[in-house]
Amino acid sequence: MNRSILFDSPFLLGFEHTRSLIERAAKAAAESYPPYNVEDRGDGGLRITLAVAGFSPDQLSVSVEDRQLTVTGKRDGGARPEEAYLHRGIAARGFARSFVLADGMVVEGASLEHGLLHIDLARPEPEVRIQQIPIRTAG
Structure with missing residues (x-):
């Protein structure tokens, strides 16, 4: 899955878990x-x-x-x-x-x-x- 540009910002540190949740939700929506x-x-x-x-x-x-x-x-x-x-x-x-x-x-x-x-x-x-x-x- 492509990484979100939003979460690649150097000002958003420690949001890896949020990124993971969004990626999991996007995968579930495709089912x-x-x-x-x-x-x-x-x-x-x-x-x-x-x-x-x-x-x-x-x-x-x-x-x-x-x-x-x-x-x-x-x-x-x-x-x-x-x-x-x-x-x-x-x-x-x-x-x-x-x-x-x-x-x-x-x-x-x-x-x-x-x-x-x-x-x-x-x-x-x-x-x-x-x-x-x-x-x-x-x-």
């Missing part, structure tokens, strides 16, 4: 299967819904690593030799779809119903931290 929706549930909560018709729960995996949510679907072998399709419009391929999560976003859970995989996300209110800094005197 097109399976189709998905992102809903705002209010109070900072989101729901991602993926159309995963034909996948069973044991063929799906949802994981989070380094603020990247990854959903994978693995098919076992596909069509059996005795099946003869006149038209095959339902995709039977595996997939991996990724979403970059903001700081503080947590996955609350995932559920599969009627061929739709729902993944619920929340952004809990950050804990207020007050730090007292001791003042030293010279000498």
